[in-house]
Amino acid sequence: MEEKNIQKLEEKIKRLKLIQYLTIAMNETSDARELLTLMLDKCIALTGADSGSIMLKEPHSRQLKFEVFKGLEEKVIKNTKINVGEGVTGTVFQDGVPRLINDISIDPAYIKIRKDIQSELAVPLSLHGKVIGVVNVDSAKKNAFTEDDLELLHTISNQAAQILARTELYQDLERKIKLKDILINISQDIEKVLELKDSFEIIMKKLADHFGILRGMLVLFEKGDANKLSVFTAYHITEEEMSRGIYKVGLGVVGKVVETGKAISIPNIHQDSAFLNKMQIKRDKNIPISFIAVPIKVEGVVIGVLAVEKVFENGYILQDEEGLMILIASITANKVKAFEKMLKEKESLLEENISLRKELHKNFGLNNIVGNSKAMEEVFDLIQTVADSNSSILILGESGTGKELAAKALHVGSSRKDGPFVSINCASIPENLLESELFGYKKGAFTGAAGDKKGKFLLANGGTLFLDEIGDMPLYLQAKLLRATQEREIEPIGSETKIKIDIRIISATNKNLDKLIKEGKFREDLYYRLNVVEIKLPTLRERKEDIPLLVHYFMNKYSERDNKNVKNISQETLRLLQSYNWPGNIRELENVVERAVLLAKSSTIEISNLPSFLIDTEEVPDIQISKWIEAFVKNPTYEGLIYKKLVGHIEKELINKSLIHKNRNKFKTAEFLGINRNTLRSKMEEYHIQI
Ligand SMILES: Nc1ncnc2c1ncn2[C@@H]1O[C@H](COP(=O)(O)OP(=O)(O)OP(=O)(O)O)[C@@H](O)[C@H]1O
Ligand SMILES: [Mg+2]
Structure with missing residues (x-):
């Protein structure tokens, strides 16, 4: 023993x-x-x-x-x-x-x-x-x-x-390094996708692979409701379950996260009464499931909640995972922000487009181009013939002759009329911005490119792109423009992929392109590319017969707009308008009529309603001399000057006409007028009359 x-x-x-x-x-x-x-x-x-x-x-x-x-x-x-x-x-x-x-x-x-x-x-x-x-x-x-x-x-x-x-x-330590790698990996992957739902899917898949996430959901505020949230997208949750996921601020775990702005982790949802299981998801009661819900914040404000479920392991790991989810939430926040911005832009663009299109269809048909002169009839014919084609069109004409109006009529008359009409003024945009305005850029293409920007080419997709003041396009951009119009493809700045576009190009200028080509300021190949059809708009001087029609058109337009009852124009006033040579063409005429309607004291426009530059012309107008004098007399701006002005205009006209009558011979003209030669010479100097 x-x-x-x-x-x-x-x-x-x-x-x-x-x-x-x-x-x-x-x-x-x-x-x-x-x-x-x-x-x-x-x-x-x-x-x-x-x-x-x-x-x-x-x-x-x-x-x-x-x-x-x-x-x-x-x-x-x-x-x-x-x-x-x-x-x-x-x-x-x-x-x-x-x-x-x-x-x-x-x-x-x-x-x-x-x-x-x-x-x-x-x-x-x-x-x-x-x-x-x-x-x-x-x-x-x-x-x-x-x-x-x-x-x-x-x-x-x-x-x-x-x-x-x-x-x-x-x-x-190794795990933390791995965690960092996964986070980097996630942010790189979601960088490539636009849709919030796709980004969420990518994040959840990664979390499932590396951390055993079973389910996940992205809960956002309902539009226009500061108290209600719903499931925007989810992972491994059915549509039906999702539809039950409606949350109120302050109620349940999700509601508490929104209210406090703090993350909440529940070790085992089967044993926690705070977890309401709003979506009524059926889970095996024998398996302890943790629930981690973290707030998504933009500029410190909670805009939603990101929540995931996984098998409970232990408290330490749960804490770690909560930390990870907070990081994931901040990545998600950026995506939500970008997504909401895109949504807003899309909405306002859509609204803008709808209202613009309605306005376009109402106001910019061929009917709204006024004129029945022969010159204009030809223009109308041409517009009608070429409107419904894909050919590039170049509209030429002085300032104010209606180039933009014609471009819109071409769009409205084409089968692209329900697509966008996008215009860009090449002269009014600073040269360094023009390229990105036209072609757009990718995020990060240069400092300051904080997000993707769509260029006008892409915005015009399916419709018409109107390149206004094309003569002002800088030479270096002309090459890129030529390529885009030839290949119907664009490459946003900083992007390596080309985007196919379906657009019709209309361009316009008041410059002399032939001259610019000769001076080497405009590419000839681009000119031929843009100028498949040329529409030249006549000046108002060339179609004075259209003036009465135009005057009545604008009179009605502004009478209606200003709630006035101006319906007529006196003969002398109309004649005065017809005798002027309108360097600013129709725009100038429109402005004059708009002002006259405003000033008219009765239902009729009188000479006194016209601006002084019209009566104070170098040429004596083609109206009754007494009416003309009356216009001066009634115009207070000429007080103390009338004599010199009126007599001066007549004197100048008289010398001009006499010179023509005497074939520009000063000697004969002086004799004809009955004054001496020195007086004629000094008068000609005074009035800047040259032979
Ligand atoms: N034939 C017309 N009938 C009615 N209104 C016209 C006509 N032509 C031009 N207008 C009006 O004149 C104004 C100037 O027209 P528009 O802007 O189209 O000219 P533009 O040639 O593009 O001028 P710019 O070279 O200065 O850009 C607009 O208010 C337009 O509505
Ligand atoms: Mg214009």
Whole structure:
């Protein structure tokens, strides 16, 4: 008896020494797997087992996986996964209590991984008080293990866990590096997509792959409601479940996150009454599910919530994951911001387009171009003939002759009339901005390019692009314009991909392009490209017969607009308008009539309603001289000047006409006028009359 006890004691001492030796050896390894292998070897040797394994729980699931093993068939191992709570190993994991089984045939829970196993020892492997795996050793003999073996195994596994904890620190660091990589990866990937839904999908897939996210959702405020939120998009949640996801500020987890602006993590939603399960998602109650909800903020204001679900692992990991989700939320916030901006722009553009189009159709048909002179009839004919084609059209004409009006009539008369009419004035946009206005740019193409910008070419897609004042297009851009018009493709600044466009180009200028070509300021090839059809608008001087029609047209237009009842114009006033030579063409005439309608005291426009430059003309107007004089007399601006003005105009006209009559011979003209030659010369100087 005595001897037996001594023998036992010696045995114990021997084992303790072995453990000590093992601990030292394990301490020297920094690699977790190496440590576990060493540990398993010793456990098998010390207990006299024939095989063994160490299983660890897979990070994002309820399964235990073989980490290291000995004496077991690899094929079997690969195909075996044990769920938490299942079999001996699964139960030891779940309960954290070691088990000794000396006859597996009487244990109904046993899962055979080797045919001939009869006995088994299983102890939990715990870290920070949490079970992370199970150490098993087994034998083909019945009653192979003792309580002492169990204790030994337990001691070793506790030691090993301590060392593992240290190596875990490294792993933690590694995990953080990996986390950073994934974040970078996510932001790069979502950079490439435009739609918020697609970005969300990318983020969720990445989180599912790397962190075992089961479900996710993006909750945003309902439009125009400061209290209600709904699920904008979700991951692994059905449409029906999504439709039930309506949240109120302050209510439930999501509502609280919105209210407080702070993240909330719930370790296990099955055991938390704050979690309302608004979407009524059916989940397995046996699996603890964590819920992490973080606010999405733009400039400090909560605009929504990002929430994910995953299998609960432990408190530390949950904390880490909350941190990660906060970072993901800030990436998402930028996307939401960009998306909302795009939505707004789209909406206002759509509205603008609709109203513009309505206005365009109403006001810019051929009917709104007034004129029945022969010159204008020709223009109308030409517009009608070429409107519904895709040919490029160049409209020429002095300032104010109606080039823009003609361009709009061409658009409205074409089958593109429901598409956009986009115009750009090449003269009024600073040269350095013109290229990006026309072709657009990609985000980051240059400093200041904070987002993508669509150029006019793209905005005009499906419609007409009107390049006004094309003569002012800088030479270096003409080449790019030529390419775009030839290939019907554009390349935004900073982009490597070409975009196909379907547009019709109409351009206009009041400059003499032939002259510009000769001076090398305009590319001849571009000229031919743009000028497939040329429409030349006559000046108002060339179609004075249209003046009465135009005057009545503008009179009605402004009478209506200003709520006036001006319907007529006196004969003399109309004649005065017809005798003027209108350097500003129709725009100038329109302005004069607009002003006259405003000033008219009765229903008729009189000479006194005209601006002084019209009556104070160099040429004596083709109206009754007494009416003309009357206009001066009634105009207060001429007080004290009338005599000089009127007599001066008549004197000048008289000298001009006489010079023509006498074939520009000064001697004969002086004689004809009955004044001396010196007087004629000084008068001609005074009135700037040249021969
Ligand atoms: N035939 C016309 N009938 C009615 N209104 C006209 C006509 N032609 C021009 N107008 C009016 O005259 C004004 C000037 O026309 P528009 O802007 O089309 O001229 P433009 O040739 O483009 O001038 P600019 O060279 O100065 O840009 C507009 O208010 C337009 O509505
Ligand atoms: Mg114009």
